[in-house]
Amino acid sequence: MAENNSTDSNVQPYVPADKQMKELTFKSVTLGVILAMILGSANVYLGLKAGMTVAATFPAAVIAMAVLRVFKGNILEENIARTTASVGEALAAGAIFTIPAFVISGVWEEFDYWESTLLMLVGGVLGVLLITILRKTLVGDKSLPFPESQACTEIVKAGQGGNTGAKYVFATLGLGALIEIFKNPNGITLIKDTVKGYWQFGLSKINLVNNKAEIVKTVEQKGGFLAMSPAASPAFLGVGYIIGYRLSAITFSGGVFGWVFLMPIVMFLMYNDLSGVVASNGGDWLSIASLAYNATVKPIAVGGMLVGAFYTLFSMRKSLMEGVGKGFRDIKAAKQPGAKEVLRTEKDLSFKMVLIAVGIIILVMIGVYNIFTHSFESALLSGIVMAVAAFVFAAVAGYLVGIIGSSSNPISGLTLSTLLIAAVLMVLVGMKGDPGVTAALAVASVVCVVAGVSGDMMQDLKIGQLLGGTPWKMEVGEMIGVVFASMILIFPIILLHEANGIGSDALPAPQAGLMAMVAKGIVGGEMAWPLVIAGMFFAVALILIKSPSPMLIAVGMYLPFQTTFAIFIGGLIKYVVDKIAEKKNATKEETETVHNTGLLLASGLVAGEALVGIILAGFVGAGISLKGVFGIPEDFEGYWTLGLVVFAILAYVLIKYPLKEFMAMRNKSNK
Numbered sequence: 321m322a323e324n325n326s327t328d329s330n331v332q333p334y335v336p337a338d339k340q341m342k343e344l345t346f347k348s349v350t351l352g353v354i355l356a357m358i359l360g361s362a363n364v365y366l367g368l369k370a371g372m373t374v375a376a377t378f379p380a381a382v383i384a385m386a387v388l389r390v391f392k393g394n395i396l397e398e399n400i401a402r403t404t405a406s407v408g409e410a411l412a413a414g415a416i417f418t419i420p421a422f423v424i425s426g427v428w429e430e431f432d433y434w435e436s437t438l439l440m441l442v443g444g445v446l447g448v449l450l451i452t453i454l455r456k457t458l459v460g461d462k463s464l465p466f467p468e469s470q471a472c473t474e475i476v477k478a479g480q481g482g483n484t485g486a487k488y489v490f491a492t493l494g495l496g497a498l499i500e501i502f503k504n505p506n507g508i509t510l511i512k513d514t515v516k517g518y519w520q521f522g523l524s525k526i527n528l529v530n531n532k533a534e535i536v537k538t539v540e541q542k543g544g545f546l547a548m549s550p551a552a553s554p555a556f557l558g559v560g561y562i563i564g565y566r567l568s569a570i571t572f573s574g575g576v577f578g579w580v581f582l583m584p585i586v587m588f589l590m591y592n593d594l595s596g597v598v599a600s601n602g603g604d605w606l607s608i609a610s611l612a613y614n615a616t617v618k619p620i621a622v623g624g625m626l627v628g629a630f631y632t633l634f635s636m637r638k639s640l641m642e643g644v645g646k647g648f649r650d651i652k653a654a655k656q657p658g659a660k661e662v663l664r665t666e667k668d669l670s671f672k673m674v675l676i677a678v679g680i681i682i683l684v685m686i687g688v689y690n691i692f693t694h695s696f697e698s699a700l701l702s703g704i705v706m707a708v709a710a711f712v713f714a715a716v717a718g719y720l721v722g723i724i725g726s727s728s729n730p731i732s733g734l735t736l737s738t739l740l741i742a743a744v745l746m747v748l749v750g751m752k753g754d755p756g757v758t759a760a761l762a763v764a765s766v767v768c769v770v771a772g773v774s775g776d777m778m779q780d781l782k783i784g785q786l787l788g789g790t791p792w793k794m795e796v797g798e799m800i801g802v803v804f805a806s807m808i809l810i811f812p813i814i815l816l817h818e819a820n821g822i823g824s825d826a827l828p829a830p831q832a833g834l835m836a837m838v839a840k841g842i843v844g845g846e847m848a849w850p851l852v853i854a855g856m857f858f859a860v861a862l863i864l865i866k867s868p869s870p871m872l873i874a875v876g877m878y879l880p881f882q883t884t885f886a887i888f889i890g891g892l893i894k895y896v897v898d899k900i901a902e903k904k905n906a907t908k909e910e911t912e913t914v915h916n917t918g919l920l921l922a923s924g925l926v927a928g929e930a931l932v933g934i935i936l937a938g939f940v941g942a943g944i945s946l947k948g949v950f951g952i953p954e955d956f957e958g959y960w961t962l963g964l965v966v967f968a969i970l971a972y973v974l975i976k977y978p979l980k981e982f983m984a985m986r987n988k989s990n991k
Contacts, residue, residue: 334395334477335788337665341396344793348397349800351387352404355380356801360408361812362930366555367416368816369933370883371830371875374562376409377402377472377779378916379489379923385479386486395480399789402476403780404801407444410776411805414769415440417735420813420822420832421761425840427754431817436810438688439762443710443769444802446681449674450714451774451781452795456668458778459785464722469782475916476787488917488977489924495973496554496928499966500936503552552966553886555933558925560890561918561974565898568891570869574876575884578617582877583609586616616851617877618833623855624862624874625834626736631863631870668791682707685766693759698751705745706763709738710770717775722782731775735768739835743842756843764835773802812934819936830878889967893974894918900975901982913985918978925970 335341342348359376367373384401388394393401419436422428458464475485560568587609682703689706690699717731742763746756777798784794813822820827841849855874862870876884901914 333665333786333788334473337663337788339788340664341394343396343400343790344796345393345397345400347391347393348384348388348400349404349797351384352380352401352797352801353804355383355401355405356408356411356805357808358408358931359405359927360412360805360809361934362927363409363412364416364809364812365816365930365933366559366926367413367831368420368813368822368827368829370556370559370887371828371879372559372563373409373413373416374559374923374926375468375776375779376406377468377776377783378475378919379927380405381472381476382479382486382489382920385476386490395476395787396789398476399784399787400793400797402472403777403784403789403794404797406776406780407773407798407801408805408809410447410772411440411444411769411802412809413731414443414735414772415765415809416813416829417731417831418761418765418768418835419810420817420829421764421836421839422758423817424823424829424833425757425761425836427758427761431810431814433810433814435692436813437806439765440769440806440809441803442681442685442688443766444773444806445799446678446710446766447714447770447773448777448795448798448802449678449681450711450770451718451777452669452674452791453671454715454718455778455781455791456666458718458722459782461722464719466722466779466782468721469779469786471912471916472779473783473786474912476783485917485920488920489927492554492558492921492924492973493928493931494924495969496558496925497932498928499552499554499969500929500932502962503966552963552970553883553929554925554966554970555929556883556886557890557893557967557970557974558922558929560887560892561894561922562926563887563891565891565895567869567872568888568894570872571876571879572884572888572891574621574873575879575881576876577873578613578621578877579881582617582620583613586612619837619851620855620858621830621874621877622834622837623852623857624859624877625830625855625871626838626852627856627859627863628869628871628874630737631859664790665785665788666791669795689759689762692762693751693755695751695755698746698749698755698759701745701749702742702759702763705738705742706766709741709763709767713738713767713771714774717771718778721775721778731768731771735764735771735831736834736838738767739764739838740842743839746843752843757839760839760843761835764839773798815934826880828879828883830875833878889971890922890974893971897975897978900979904982904986906982910982910985914978914982917981918974921974921977 355376359380363373363376381398381402384398384405388398388401415436419431419439423431459466479485563571590612685706686699686703688699689702690696693699693702713731739760742760743756746752746760751759777795780798781791781794783789784791816822816827822829823833837852841852859870859874862873867873897914897918901911906914
């Protein structure tokens, strides 16, 4: 075997290997499970609305330190709580990219709790088991910088001195929640699913027969009641701040291209077709334009995402192949018995038991796929594809996290690759129609969750290595987090779907829409190919001119314009903060302080809006209007000027406090 550049023993952990401390305790696991469900639910909301998730490792670490300090927990208990908690976000990322596709594609009328939960559970557990096999190789490789793991480790170490930064997370969590309560986004319209042709896309469909749109349901009240601005979103500003100016600007450029360039052309060319529809709907051009956008520009965006995803994988081909190679070499090495006693900080779960568990899961999934497809041959094929893809992409995800961090883990591209392979194989074996679509999506769902959990877990295990955690205890913690999170995460998906309609402008779920269109297009034979192919050539053109991230540009085209605008404003705020710090000649340590403080503030904003958004979705599902609760007239639309106030408040918070911490650090060093 080609030996790693280092081994676990080359790292000097914060807690020495020969020191025994409490780790896998009731309080650490309980806190981790609670945070896994909360942070996972928050990322469900964010992913369905913005097509992005944010790593939960940092807020989970800070909250764990703050809470366990009250209960006299030690640093290794904090490590277990953070590890258990962060898996909720990873599970959510895998779930929202694929499971909503069952409903968007029409193979499910509603979400099935047990089937959805089983897909998440199997994918999560399989991800933990597979990355356990790969842990020693990846965490011991000196060529992998693990940027986010290193940053989180430093935050945890600094927190041992008393400065956890938890006040920023909790403060902005409350601020984001408060703003979401009083925000009054526009109502949404769901259109009857009766139309065929290029005007059909997701839940946003328009019937040009007799120039009349068939409106099935209008949701007038989705949020609060004072600030009439869906763009004034704490969560989206937080996302923009976290990903930074460059990536947020690229995403916004997709929105500008779609809405400001393509849509005027669409409206001009189709004016005669649309004018009658507008007249029959009270002259509401904006609503009809939104429907037309969904029917024309979104399929173009899907084509762009297809090429963008594969281009991302192609650009990482060397890293991907190295990751796969390391995985197979590590399996071979693990079979060789070691002569010396293994240190506490190097002990994993039993390799033999892990392999047996993986085998059992594969057999169980073949049975599950048989229930989905009613064909043993298709189920066996699905199980084989799932098993191979799961291992390969677990290795790939773990390796990429070591290079770029879990926030940039391209799991949608990995999942799309699996979906295409599964869909083509379903067609080759004659499994077409809804059963074939279901089988392809079921395979992709498991693999997507595997990729998400594997990447997140590898990041956590590296942090654990640096802090001195016991690997097998962390792996057990991850497993517990997966079980509890998978049992709860379908509920926020169901609530948000009932309140907003997955696939609508209010809940676009871009990755799930992509998966649904690909599965239906290949297996079901239903795809607006001219528009999709146009989008593919558009992405190719972007690649030829060396444009950054065709995938992000396509996602920006897919998302509502106000979403990309809010994300861009968040990135712009981050740009201002960085420039101010740069002008003050910030050192590397001071720059990290600014970055980490802003990251905690932004994470709190994301969690605050997301959690209240899910609660409000529950109110909508129950038919309860906040206006009625507070005695406000139902026709009161709010004040758009308050939306500007929201932007100003959020900008003030995200600029002032990172710079405040920076100046405090500088003043302290000057004394």
